[in-house]
Amino acid sequence: MRARSLTVLASLLVSVALGAQAPSIQSPEAAFGFTMGADGELADWPGLQRYFEAVASASNRVELVDAGPSTDGRRLIAAIVSAPENIARLEEIRANALRLADPRTLEEPAALALAARQPVLVAIGMSIHATEIGATQAAPELLHTLATSQDPEVLRALRDVVLILLPSLNPDGHVLTVDWYRKWKGTEFDGSNMPWLYHRYVGHDLNRDAFMMNMAENRSLAAFFYRRWHPQVFLAMHQMGPRGARFFVPPNADPIDPNYDPLIWRTAGLLGHAMALALEEDGRQGVVQNALYDYYWPGYEDSAPLGHNTVTILTEAASARVASPITVAKDQLTGGLGFSDHTPTTRFPNPWPGGEWHLRDIVNYELSAVRGMLGAAARYREELVRNFYRMGKRQVELGLKGGPFAYLVPPGQFDPHAARKLEQLLIEGAVEVRRAVEPFRVAETVYPQGTDIILMAQPFRAYAKTLLEIQHYPVRRGAPGTPVDRPYDVAGWTLPLQMNVTVDRIDQYFEPPPTTRLDQASIAPARVWGEVRKTAFYVVDGRGNGASIAINRLLKAGAQVSWLTNAMAIEGYTYQPGALVVTEAKGVRDAIEGVARDLGLRITASAARPPEDARPIGGARVALYKPWAENIDEGWTRWLLEQYEFPFENITDADIRRGGLRARFDAIVIPDQGADRLIAGHPAGTMPPEYVGGLGTAGVAMLRQFVTGGGTLVTLDSSSELAINMLGAPVKDVTRGLPASEYFCPGSVVKLELEADPLTYGLPLETAGFCAFNGAFEVQPDTVPNAPTARVIGRYAKSGVLLSGWLEGERVVAGKGALVEVKAGQGRAILFGFRTQHRAQAHATFRLFFNALHTSR
Ligand SMILES: [Zn+2]
Structure with a gap:
């Protein structure tokens, strides 16, 4: 106590002497009771x-502003x-x-x-990945230094830079991480992973959602960035594995997206x-x-933000x-892409010799990096501001030249719901979308x-263009026989394809209406439309x-609902088949009118007799399995079920092992996870006991019983292996065990191509889908009586499989099953x-998943 009051007195005297800040700015040590980054704190x-x-x-x-809500309703805050x-x-x-x-x-x-x-304007976003906690823990010390220091380097930075400091881009995840860490600190599970994601829905993928903006944080x-505080520089601070380099700063590895102005890469360097x-x-x-x-x-x-002419920097x-x-x-x-080991090189001149590594080390590195960044931003202030303008200007000029000149989204889309989402994400991404108020001509159309x-011809052209165009991934090949470099994330994303929205690319100039x-x-x-007075039934698009x-x-x-x-x-x-037939009854008209108004689906009322061959749709009782090995695909699936208004229940290993599943559910969804991991879960000793062990053989037996008893098991991506093994399905994944040189689909x-079937209702029979290191199924003929049978509902196209991105070994998957129904019991x-x-x-293929659930009862 005595020591602390002396410190306060000393800083008071210094402040008074320098005539600077009010003396009431507490140091982080005083405020929190420990040094930022101290072990265990x-x-x-x-x-x-x-x-x-x-x-x-x-x-x-310093001024504090509100940068908007998180998913759980906390506030993202930013200190200016x-x-x-x-x-x-x-x-x-x-x-x-x-x-x-x-x-x-x-x-x-x-x-x-x-x-x-x-x-x-320089923004710093800290710890979107909540367990990468060092940057958030460095934030108070950084803020304190900038608010109180009289160091000439700091004062110069403050004069030339407006820093926008976001101490966390994922406060919900920060809360989860700190709670879990404190709960197990000092026990055998000290520093262990959580058995759930560090975000209500998507954990790590919170940083894979920036253009889609499905999550509130994004x-x-x-x-905040594109409409209120458009920064010229954005620094995002992350953490990586413990055994490689100690710190990464740009330049980044290749490839780059060539849509952005080269000034971006020069400035990042x-x-x-x-x-x-x-x-x-x-x-x-x-x-x-x-x-x-x-x-x-x-x-x-x-x-x-790169497509918004903001130089973004990752550490x-x-x-x-x-x-x-x-x-x-x-x-x-260990080494990594770009440095094979810890030998000094120009890109890695001073390797770390190994030893102890503390949270405080991370804090120190972050503070040094920010110091370097603010110093350079101050020194190059005028260039940074000028080039920000210049990049926007060049983008407008490129747009006027055409190739493309515009993208057009015609009305009357196949899926109005998906079209609305595509336009909404462009608008929220500050892309200018304009609506023609009269017809217009482009060439003959x-x-x-x-x-x-x-x-x-708009300043954020690069952003719009990259989201709307086809990607041709710039594959770089090393020496023959060496593996190709895979992209850090995916290789293709073309939103009009992925979302089944018709968007016409127009290369040449036309006179805009x-x-x-x-x-x-x-x-x-x-x-x-139709017979609204003596209605017997409705047909809904x-x-x-x-x-x-x-x-x-x-x-x-x-309402009673069936499929035409x-x-x-x-x-x-x-x-068309797959339209909905809805029987008129008390209260149904209101719901029908709501569907026409809010979902934009054409509806006709009829006084005739309803069709007798319509297929009834029951209210399916849906369960979504949530493994304790935290699973991002489970989170996305859960979010999607909520958005599309499916009633469902999350179930765990214990629920499944307990059995009696068929009495409770019509459909059980298993998210993407390999069979071994699903069965084994976390190994004993790595987690508190209630979270170890997966489905186990008992759980697998209960799932098999669920299927043979009439249930629908929906397996997503790699979890299909579990269904194949468990049911002895006559299905083989032809990509299994192939080297990357023979089959490679990095996203x-x-x-x-789809078969006409209730599972494909509401989709065109040819559609785009997303593939990322996925399997392709070959179905064996039925030979054993009463054994499970399989049938392909959707397949990879027989030729021309790749639409956008990168695919090696098309012949391996062409014509093979992408969606298979296995009947068992x-x-x-x-x-x-x-x-x-x-x-x-x-969006182009959500419906296949939804139909799997809606056909389960
Ligand atoms: Zn990260």
């Missing part, structure tokens, strides 16, 4: 929030840190950044004049080298560059066990009024994912070989 989220608030209220260098004279005119600086972002409304001389006096960040320099000055060993991480895919929080620190130290012996150190136009700008995408309401929501809403309203099994002409319109969009298993609901992006 973590600052929790309420504490961090309180600390940021306290510093903001005491310092004229700069010199007091900048803080005093913050609103003007913020508005200037938004003006510089759009060169169409700002002439170059005015932009350059602005750049001469505009500080550079919508918040997009609004400049700032990366400045960080590396500061790290070396501070004696931090083991910093690697030009390695490990490429920036090809635009779905990271730290790559989506990765070696991890400890959360806050518990580790020891890595020299001979345990007349587009109707209501066509949406995305002109490429009068338009209005859309600030929100919506579904055009449909109406109820059953195409697209909205129809699955319609089924769930109508069932919930107590033959085409039906009614009042001059022909409904690409492929063409699928009274029930069945539905095996998805491809990624039917991939990260809630593959």
